Amino acid sequence: MKLPINVTVNGETWPLDVEPNEILLDVLRNRVGAKGAKIGCERGDCGTCTILLDGRSVRSCLMLAVEADGHEITTIEGIPDNGVLSALQDLFISHNSFQCGFCAPGIVLGAHELLRDNPNPSRYDVQHALAGNLCRCTGYEPIIDAVLEAAGEDRS
Amino acid sequence: MTVTRQPFEAATPDDKLTYVGTSPPRIDGLDKVSGAARYVDDLDFGPDLLFAAVVETPHAHAIIKRIDTSRAEALPGVVKVVTGADFPFGFGLYMKDRYVFAQDRVRFVGEQVAAVVARDEGTAKRAVKLVDVEYEVLEPVFDPVFAASEDAPLLHPELKNYPHVPWFFPHNDTNIAHWRKTRKGDVEAAFAEADLVFEDTYTVPRYAHCAIEPHAVVSLYDRAGRLTMWSASQSPYTQRHVIAEALEPLGLTHQQIRVITPYVGGGFGGKAGVSMEIMGAALATAVQGHPVKLRFSREQEFYNTYQRQGLEARIKIGVTNDGTLTAIEHTMHWDAGAYVEYGANVVNAAGLSATGPYRVPNVKIDSLCIYTNLPPGGPYRGFGYSEFNFGLESHIDRIAHQLGMDPVEFRRKNAIVEGDTLSYGEKMNPSGLLECIDKVADAINWGTGEMSGDPNKVVGKGVALMWKAPAMPPNASSSSFLKFNEDGSINVTVSGMELGQGYLTVMAQIVGEVLAVPPEKIRVETPDTDRNPYEWQTVASHVTWGCGQAVEAAAIEAREKIFEVVHRVHGYEEDSLFLSKEAVRCTTDPDFELPLRDFVIAGIETADGSYRGGPIVGSGMFMPEFTSAKSDPETSQGGHPNVHYTVGAAGVVLEIDRQTGKMHVLRTALAVDAGKAINPDLVRGQIVGGLVQGLATVLYEDMRYDDNGRLLNPNFTDYKIPTSLDIPDEIIPIIVEVPQPDGPFGARGVGEHTMIPAAPMIANAVEDAVGVRIKSMPVTAEKVALSLWEGEN
Amino acid sequence: MAIAHQFAYHKAATLDEAVEVLTRAGPTARVLAGGTDLVPWMRDDAVHPETVVDIKAIDALDEISLEGDHLYLGPLVTFSDLLTSELVADRLPILREMADTVASPGIRNRATVAGNICSAVPSCDAGPTLLVLEASVAVLGPNGARTVPIEEWFVGPRQTALEQGEVVTGLSIPIPDQPHGAIYLKLQRYEGEDLSQAGVTVLVTGNNVFRIAFGAVGPVPSRAHEIERFLAGRALSDGLIAEAQHLVLGAISPITDMRATREYRARICEVMLDRGLRAAVSRRDGNGPAYGTRLI
Structure with a gap:
């Protein structure tokens, strides 16, 4: 039986009818078109499906779509402000922080959450905050460096 | 056009390079x-997109007696159910030993026996459970050494009939699908004359690539008879070719097949060649007019795409008292899995180069590609070299110690240089190996002992060299x-x-x-x-x-x-x-x-x-017109199978907790001779990323199978890859540039090489720190601790 | 791949309503809180509830509060809540240390402490710590409310004392007398997100009363009463710790599985006991490593 829900995705309200067994990640990708949230493992291990739910990072593969009723969701598509990349995104580009890029949406969102909650993170803080977002390409160094530089720019 | 020209051809007459050698940020x-x-799974195909799910065997080795698809076909929403009978076509890149779906026999747990196409994923998943397959279970074989023996059950009785490239040498009526023999000089005489001969065995398990994007393919066989495939692939043309060959009986030609590859979320070899994509192509022909999506789950990604092959390597090396390598005998039994259409070329590559980057006058290499009832082996970053280098560079360290020589000095003395004769008779290309060794030794303060601030911990250092040539057909x-x-x-x-x-x-x-x-x-x-x-x-x-x-x-x-x-x-x-x-x-x-x-x-x-x-x-x-794969099958002499080798060295400063075995990399350095780094930042990215991936294979990962050949850890919970907290404190990337004469601006490849030295350098550092020698990968904290405790008892 | 089976979803407005629906829906019904275990288990076809009862719309279940000398955790308190609560940091920093080892932010923001003990996998991080804190689990069911001491909670792997129709309504944790010191040591293969290979929580109060519990080395997280009795009232010394280590094998029943061998788990538990005892005492005495410092 389909259930009506209202979800706000990147500022737009989406009235949707969903089956109870539909996964939020699938609904975001297939019904809302937010393809930035990726399917990597479907069991919460890799972090590439990360979204912000009411401002906090969650694994959209571990949520039923119906659970998102009444909540605000931000995906990677919602991070640039009027098409302008965040300072962090610019630094991710200049540091070559991503190679294949498949983990990038989750890491960009996770790093934004970190810098909002902790504007002055240590290297360990960055590593700890991103430890659930797997990247196979980069060895993480250029990612961590970019986040630390972004924090430094905030401070200055 | 083709061009014959000098290296360093520049845009301006003064030979000054403007863009090559600089590091603009990546254009993607x-x-x-x-x-x-956009990656394959992100593309939209409209409301008639269908979804496929695969029926997989739970048996490692069995005869298929009967398949009943009627219950699945009756499920509302199911569009089509296909089995091996619908596609009795063999395929393969270098040897045609695979099938689109299993025919009469299954050879590994998870092998595809049928597939369902349905209007939605959930229905497809439900219908898979309604396909009834009856099996006659056969004795499986998992150990490659046993599988190569006469007592082992035969997995491919049709081996003699499989078409293959001319540089493979299958042994009919055995499980040996290919045996690469390389012979130079006289090893027996050299061992007899050597001052020290040392022999041991090293084992390497299977590994998974773990690209974060799982394999996915969307295939549309349109009403005009054209097959278009959107594929997460490293190899669009090879896919088109292999699929055109395999599905030729359906009337498909190269012209009628189009492969489109948008961004791919990591490959590492796992998305080379053709694996699950052949199913996507076949299924599309069964539902003409509808695009059909086949996206592998993370579990399938682990057990039904290529895996890095397991290896048991016996190494025997002879040296003289002055530290000169005189002979090497390297016998490699490869656990190549159920199908070797790609993996046999990994075995081949190792068989040509398993001396490592050393000048060795007498060489005997046997590299055996052996069928087992585990998933198909295949290409993985390093392509055979990562695998054999663990044993080889461990062994080199141990010999140096036995000779009383410094392991760096021993390597330096025997390191291959331009003009030295390779195992198959050709000459070594220009290389900066010595410079790599020296810079790495310097970066880790080789020769200087370091102490941990924690009384429970000790610090050791290790080094390893590496080399690798592209393994390509001569006309790639x-x-x-x-x-x-x-x-x-x-x-x-x-x-x-x-x-x-x-x-x-x-x-x-x-x-x-x-x-x-x-x-x-x-x-x-x-x-x-x-x-x-x-x-x-x-x-x-x-x-x-x-x-x-x-x-x-x-x-x-x-x-x-x-x-x-x-x-x-x-x-x-x-x-x-x-x-x-x-x-x-x-x-x-x-x-x-x-x-x-x-x-x-x-x-x-x-x-x-x-x-x-x-x-x-x-x-x-x-095209590298100077190469040839033609050589004497008994010696490998006479051909020119490799275009050139890229060389390098790596070193590590490793801290070990003696009570728990837990290890932490304090510092690691890797030097690679890139010839010319066209984009130095990207080369450094390959060094850092490759080193961490290599460290993962030695410190953490391995694929575990139960006694029935079922993979126990097909997920990131238990086959985890390093997280952002599991990286070295410091990684020092070093670029050496001895130009490759035929490379663009002198460049040669570095992508795979950066993970090759990681495993043995850790094993060598462990011995340096705590005195135990681990001869099987991975070198986990647990293994180190158990070895230490064994020593205590 | 999607969840293949269909189920009814019920968003409860009150705990009473949740109990009523759970009772009516029969034995397969499941409570949905953070969903970080339930959703993937459904996707993997490991559980097939016909009804899922979401309790997240019920008011005030995510509160952390002080009730006399007890800390109260509502059933929707997440591990992230433990990390950001000043009350927890002030009164029971061991909870914060434990929460910091659980998975990663994307999971901790969603996964609840109550859900962790309801899933009751042998490696659950909350288990050993709640055991040494002698928490009690408040439960509401068709026959009314009851309280289950945490030591009676874990019945077997993925089995708890929760009965059909019941829902956890909170955790009540007595705050030990000051001064006290505690530590959670978690052996992991990876420093980042990983499940526990073996874990131990040690708590010591001012009069050298020790409470010790192990996780991931038996079918359920369990207290090590024999070691506690042996140590009770005694001052730590190298010799005493060595004797206590000899009692570890009697307190645990590790197995060999994907994550570690029996031998490794057993031996590491001895190492962790040693480090845990020393660290707990030094923390009590004000000269120990800061909470959150990893000692293994």
Whole structure:
């Protein structure tokens, strides 16, 4: 039986009818078109499906779509402000922080959450905050460096 | 065009490079950080998209007695159920030993026996459980050494009938699918004369690539009979070719198949060749007119795509008291799995090069590709070299210790240099191996002991060398088209794949260098076999070198056309013209400057108002015409199978908790001879990323199977890859540049090499720190602790 | 791949309503809180509830509060809540240390402490710590409310004392007398997100009363009463710790599985006991490593 829900995705309200067994990640990708949230493992291990739910990072593969009723969701598509990349995104580009890029949406969102909650993170803080977002390409160094530089720019 | 030219051909007469050797940010960076990048599973196909799910066998070895699809077909929403009977077609890259779906026999747990196509994923998943398959279970075999024996059950009775490339040597009526023998000198005599002969066995388990994007393919066999595939692949052309060959009985031809590869979320070899994509192609023909999506789950990604093969290696080395390597005997039993159509070439590559980067006058290598009832082995970053290097570089360290020599000095003394004779008779290419060794030793303060601040912990150091040649057929080729746009910007089409390594950026830099156009004005996109010219595959760390030569040739062709038209209109001799800052200039007339954007589409206006020239295009191709895989099957002498080797060295400072075995990399350095780093930041990215991936294989990962051949850890919970907290405190990337004479601007590939030395350097550092020698990978904390405790008892 | 089976979803407005629906829906019904276990288990076809009862719309279940000398955790308190609560940091920093080892932010923001003990996998991080804190689990069911001491909570792997129709309504944790010191040591293969290979929580109060519990080395997280009795009232010394280590094998029943061998788990538990005892005492005495410092 389909259930009506209202979800706000990147500022737009989406009235949707969903089956109870539909996964939020699938609904975001297939019904809302937010393809930035990726399917990597479907069991919460890799972090590439990360979204912000009411401002906090969650694994959209571990949520039923119906659970998102009444909540605000931000995906990677919602991070640039009027098409302008965040300072962090610019630094991710200049540091070559991503190679294949498949983990990038989750890491960009996770790093934004970190810098909002902790504007002055240590290297360990960055590593700890991103430890659930797997990247196979980069060895993480250029990612961590970019986040630390972004924090430094905030401070200055 | 093809081009014969000198290295370091530059855009300007003073040989100064403008873009090559600099590090512009990667040209796909914006796509990737903004969420704009589209991968296969992100593409939209409309409401008639169908979903496929695979029926897999739970048995490692069995005969299929009967398949009943009727219950699945009756489920509402199911469109089609297919089995092996619908597609009795063999396929394979180097040896045709696989089938689209299992025929009469299954050979590994998880092998596909049937598939369901349904209107939604949930229905497909439910229908899979309704396909009834009856099996007669057979005895499986998992141990490669036993599998190679006469007592083992035969897994491929039809081996003798499988078509294969001429450089494979199957042993009929055995499980040995290929046996590469390399012989040089006389090892027996050399061992007899050696002052020290040392022999031991090393084992390496299977590993998974773990690209974060799982395999996915969407296939549309349209109503006009054209098959289009959107594929997460490193190898669009090879996919088209292998699929065209396999599905030829259905009337499909190369012309009728189109493979499109958008961004791919990591490959590492796992998305080379053809694995699950063959099912996608076949299923599309069964539901003509509807696109059908086959996306592997993470679990399937682990157990039904290629895996890195397991290895048991017996190594025997002879040396003289002065530390000269005189002989090596290296016998490798490879657990190649159920099908070896790609993996046999990994075995082959190792069989040609398992001396490592050393000068060894007497060589005997046996590399045996052995069928087992585990999932198919295949290419994985390092392609055989990562596997054999664990044992080899462990063994080298141990011999140095037995001789009382410093392990770095021992390696230095025997390191291969330009002109030395390789195992198969050819000469070694120019290389900066000694420089790599020295710089790594320096970076880790080799020879200086270090203490931990924690009384429970000790610190050890280890080094390892590496080398690797691209393993390619002798006619593996690359090609490129190039066109100018009205504003002087350029589109380049190639069919190499951006896997994350930065290939698109590097191609743009090469074109930019030749044509004096900044890389940011050059658009290079991912392949489409209908539109982009041929590329063999993006594997073997060869695209910078091989495809780089093709794009350079295309750019030079375009440049010649530019000079020709300028000569015709302005009269300057072509050899006086050069390109600088997006304009044509002349050495004999400093005032002459003609911006490219003024004429590369419109042509150059003459005095009478007519125009000369027109759209400037270029094409280029490259094939390594000097290679040959033909050689004596008993010795491997006589051919020229490898284009060149890339060499390097790595070292580590490792801290170990004696009570728990837990290890932490304090510092690691890796030097690789890139010939010429076209984009040094991207090379450093390969070093850091590759080292961490290599460290993962030694410190953490391995694929665990139960006694029935079922993979126990097909997920990131228990086959985890390193997280951001599991990296070295410090990684020192070192680029050495001894030019490769035939490389673009002197470049050679580095992508795979950076993970090859990681495993043995850790094993060597463990011995240095705590005195135990671990001879089987991975070298986990648990294994180190258990070894220490064993020593205590 | 999607969840293949269909189920009814019920968003309860009150705990009573949740109990009523759970009772009516029968034995397969499941409570949905953070969902970080339930959703993937459904996707993997490991559980097939016909009804899922979401309790997240019920008011005030995510509160952390002080009730006399007890800390109260509502059933929707997440591990992230433990990390950001000043009350937890002030009164029971051991909870914060434990929460910091659980998975990663994307999971901790969603996964609840109550859900962790309801899933009751042997490696659950909350288990050993709640055991040494002698928490009690408040439960509401068709027969009314009851309280289950945490030591009676874990019945077997993925089995708890929760009965059909019941839902956890909170955790009540007595705050030990000051001064006290505690530590959670978690052996992991990876420093980042990983499940526990073996874990131990040690708590010591001012009069050298020790409470010790192990996780991931038996079918359920369990207290090590024999070691506690042996140590009770005694001052730590190298010799005493060595004797206590000899009692570890009697307190645990590790197995060999994907994550570690029996031998490794057993031996590491001895190492962790040693480090845990020393660290707990030094923390009590004000000269120990800061909470959150990893000692293994």
